[in-house]
Structures are given as C-alpha cells and as structure tokens.
Amino acid sequence: MRSTVDALLRKELRLELRNREAIPAMLLFSVTTFVVFHFGLQRDSVDGALAAGVLWVTMLFAAMLGANRLFVAETEGGALDGLLLAPIDRTAIYVAKALAFGGFLVAVQLVAVPAFYLLLLGPGGGDAVLGLIAVLALADIGIAVAATLVAGLATQTRSRELLVSLLGLPLLLPVIIGAARATAPLFAAGGAESIPAKWLLVLGLYDLVFGLLAFAVFDFLLED
Amino acid sequence: MIIASNTLPGDSGYVAAAYLVFLAIVLGYVAIMAIRAARLERDVVEIAELVEGREHE
Amino acid sequence: MPPAPSQAAAAIELEGLKRDYGGRPALDGVSLTLGAGETLVVLGPNGAGKSTLLRVLSTLLRPHGGSVRVLGHELPREAWAVRARIGYVGHEPLLYRDLSGRENLVLHARLHRVATERVAELLEAVGMSRRADEPVYTYSRGMVQRTAVARALLHDPELLLLDEPRANLDPTAAELIAPLLEGRARVITSHDPSDADGADGVLGLREGRPHALEGLYA
C-alpha cells in the first residue's frame, strides 16, 4: 500500500506541476476574496471572531474550488480505469489524492495567510503564529479528508461542479465552526489569548471520524 | 379552541399554526402518495389490457 | 518471452454471463471457454455487448449473473489475483492525457511492481521512443493506441483483451505490435469478419446474446 500511494502521489504532484491548475487558482481566489471582504465589510482591518471568520470562509471556498478539479484528470482518457486495472489496493487512490489535496491546501495557505495578515488582520493578531499553524494543520486534514471523499462521490456524475460544493459546504461546517472558534482568540485585538482545547478536540475528532469513514467507503465508489 | 384575536396572533395562534403545519405536511404527503397510487392503478390497468391483447394473438 | 501458460487451466470459462448496463441487459447469457494461449475473436454489430464482455473479463465490470473464471480465478471474488496477469486495450487509452507516454508507463510499471527498464524496452518495441517524453494529448490516435498497447504489455500478461485493436492502427504499427502479442491468450473484438480466420475460436454476439455468424449483421 505504501509504495502504491507513493507512486500515485508522485503522479499527482507531477500533474499539478505540469498543469499548475489547482494551487494558483486557489491562491488567486483567496487573495481576491480578502479584497472582496475588505470592501464588503467596509473595514480596513478585522480582529477576533470577525478575522477568524473571514480567514476560514475564504479557505473553505478556496478548498471547494480546488476540490472541483480533484478527479478531473482521472475522468479523461479513461485514466481511472487504468488505475483500477492495476493489482493495487484501491483505497490508495483515495489516500494519494487526499494527501495531494492537503499539500495543495498547505501550499496555498503558505502565501494566503501572510497575505491575510498583511491585508486585513488588525495589529494585535500577529504574535500567535504557532497556535494558528496547529489549527491550520488540523483543519486542513479535515478539509482534505472530506473534500476528497465528496469529490470522488461527485466527479463521476453529470452535475459535478454543483455537487462538490453543495455536498462539501454542509459537510465541512463542523471544521469551520471548530477552526473559527479556535482562531478567534488568536486574533483578539488585545493580543493573542490561548486556544480553548475543546475546539482542537472537535477538529481532531472530525479528522479521525471522516478519515476512517472515507477509508472504509471510498472503494465502493470505484467498484462498477 | 382558537380564539380569534385581531392583534398579533396570540401565543395560542402560534400553537395552532404549528400543529396545522404538521397536519398539512402529513396530509400533503398522503395526497401525493394517493396521486402516485392512482397512477400506479392506471399502469396496472394498462398492463392488464396489454396481457389480454397478447392472449388473443 | 511471455511465460509458458503455467497450469493447463483454461484462460477463460464463462457460463451464462449476465450484465446490466444503464438499467438494460447488455449481456444476457454468454457462455464460452478459451484454452490457455488460444485466440478468440468476438464479432457483432455496435451495441452487441462486445466491449461490455471485455470489460467484465478485465475485472472493470462485475458480472450481474452467471459464473466467470479467468486464468483459474473466479470473478469478482478473486479479481485482484487476475489483474496482474491480464492486459486490456479498450477504446480509451487509459492514460493520463497531461502526462508523457514515458511518465504514464513508469506509473503503471510502479503500480504493477515491474522494473522501470521494461518501459524503455516496450516504448522501443512499439516505436514510440522518440515521442515518449511529450504529453499524450499531443499524440496522434495511432501513437496513443501504440502507447496503450505498450501499457497493456508492461507486466507481461498471460491474457490480452483487445477491443478493436486495429481500429486506429496504421499497417506499419500493426506489424510492429503483432509479434508482441504472440504466445498469449487473446480475446479480440472486431467488426471485420476476416479477422476471424487464424483464430482458435469465434463468437458472434448480438444484443447481448450469442448469435450464429450468418445474419449477424442482418
């Protein structure tokens, strides 16, 4: 299983480097959305819960944009059948895709989050970077796990673009609730406060439950 | 039981509304199922004629 | 050289195979046996179920009825054991259009746990070495088909399932590939009855059911 995931992951990264489709699009979308929020909220800077909300809503929608493209390469030229013909554990297809998508999210956030600090975040929020990284990591796992499952579910259907977001947004709400509630104190105007541990637990629980669930059911999407 | 009150429907108006909504949903559902049953019955008749037609050939 | 058929087990044993597609029966009771190393040609009009038959044999589609045994393994239960020993070439190349021919074959070599040297060997055999590093979407149909054949032969399969292989292969490519197919059990679907001579067995298929060759296309 490990070597299969390794081979598939290498393919995912090569495809992304070759086409440069997902990461630039998600990045441009995020930064543009910050600008939209600036004018939408008519504020030069945000802090506390509002800042957390702006960040996480943007990350969520950028993730949906990326998730739409997740299995497109497989649907052209029968590439997925090529994978299904190989004597591999088919769950590896999901694992490689989820890892790749998680990597894309991290790559986007490496630029988008500093842009957020620059463009929108108030003066107080700057010092709790470590806490933020922890929340980002936990939330990215949850987003990657759920979005990849939803993409697998929706990409083989006729109304693919609609269904990925329609399914993804409600499914990812617990991640957004947890992430926003965890990052709000970090962006507090009067300097970062500590993160309430229960929200990290909620995120961790979500990652665990949906990770195991996707692992168990994804094969059924490939059986024909 | 529902006191007709001209001001904003008093609390009992809301209670009645809630139960009416419940009733409306159940009856609406039963109505739709009734239509489906009628269509089903029409299909059965159609099939029955088909079978008779086949037997005569 | 392809491995001698290890045990005398027949390549394919089908008994009353049924398979629905889109809610309608695509295959409705197909039975056949194919000995190890033999060639079978399947003829029939469009929509007869030829491609569906091949996809079932290749483990891409599960049978909905009847019994299927390929290379001694019962499908769909032992599909994983069969996949390492069959090669499938369909209407679609089963390749990533944005990757190059070589990259596609290297991926499949890794998935089949085959030494990646074999990739260069096969690219040479199908005459694709020169264009191997350009993306597949720049290939002509003939080049795509040759790369697809190379993908199917990468893991040296005992059984080949070829869906109208001649469809977009120019004559030179056909000669180039012919020796690679020798010595393996083959199931070839075709529209051209002349493909049938030289084959060990012929199966006429019409509307998902076996049909005599006369009046097959009536």
Next chain:
Amino acid sequence: MYGKGLRPLSLITCVALTGAFALAFFYAPMDADQGISQKIFYVHVPMAIVALGGFVAGGLYSIAHLRTGDRGYDLKSYVAIHLSQILAVGTLITGSIWARASWGHWWVWDEPTLVSFLIVFLLYCCYQPLRFSIEDPERQARYASVFAITAGAFVPLNFLAVRLAQSYTHPRVLGTTDGLPAKMALAFYIAVVAMALLYVTLWKYEMASKHARNRLRSIRRGLGEDIGLTRSASPQ
C-alpha cells in the same frame, strides 16, 4: 409484502397521535414562563427526533446495501431518508414558529437543535440531486449509499460542534427533555412514540407503493413493452 400490516398500524398510529396531542393539551400542565406556546414542544421535538432516527436508519440500510449488494436495502434507505427530509421540513417550520412565539423572532441562532437541524437538512437536500445525476441504477444506488453513510456519520458530529458553539451563550431549553415535570414527560414520550409510529406507517406505505411500481416496471419490461429507462432519483 410491505403493505401487509398497514391497516392495523395506521389505526394504532391515529389513536396514538390523537392521544398524544390530547395529553399534551389537556393533561400536561401549562409551562410556567412560556405559557401555551410551550405546547409546540410536543410536536416539534418528536418530529426532530424521529427525523434524525430516520436519517440514521437510512445510513444503516445503506451499510447493509453495500455489504450485501442487495438493492432492496437501497430502496429502504431511500424511502427512510426521503421521509426524514419531509419531517425535517416540518421540524424547521414548527421550530421557527416556536422561536417566534417564545422569543419574538422567526430564527434563533443560539438554539442548538434548530441550527444543527438546518445544517443536516441542507446536507440531505443534496441526496436527490446526487441520485438524479447518475443514470445507471446500480451505480446510483451505490453512490447514494456512500452518501447516506457519510451523512449519517456527519449528523452526530454536527450536533456536537453546534452544541459546543452555543454553550457559552446561555443555552435555551427548547430541545432538552431532561428536567421535565412528570406529566409533561409522559405526554412528551407518548408524542415521540406516536410520531415514530407515524413514520413507520408512512414508510411502509411508500415502500409498498415503490415496490409495486418497480414490480410493474419489470413486468412491463418482461412484456417487451419497455418504456425506456427514464432518469429518476428513486431506486429502480
């Protein structure tokens, strides 16, 4: 075969429902602070509980469908989820009426059951479009089952996240059933039982109808009068 016990069951359901509502109005005492509007509790919360039970049942039927491959389970799962969606609509409307009656505005964000119900409802609204966008009946059933299992696992997680999100703004006692005086509790439990009976009756009712329709379709196909498979969200 689904229609077998339907007549007695419907009778019991009618008796149970009227009994429950009668108890709610005449037996259970008037609530101290909310007054009569608390009576909505006896229809809103049972509907919510039974709808959630239906979603979870749909998920369990889907697990059975994927494990056994028997398409009958997919039909059961479809009808269970379909009915729960209808009850969910009822829950949301009666919930907002209750919010209006008790707190003066139609939507209350700090009422956990109402809010998480909205999220669950939005998610399950994708069930039919997902089924409708896949033609092949067998694949449609499989994809719908994967969705139903995922959504089934999502429901408790969603409740947890939403309830935690509300905890520091003084939780309203709309949904909780503990700490009810004896008489109210009795009326409430009978209301839940009655609602569950109603759900099972309607479920059997729709199962009988869908089962008959599918049998009819296969007879029609047997006669060669195939009307051609029209795309539909419901299991074939």
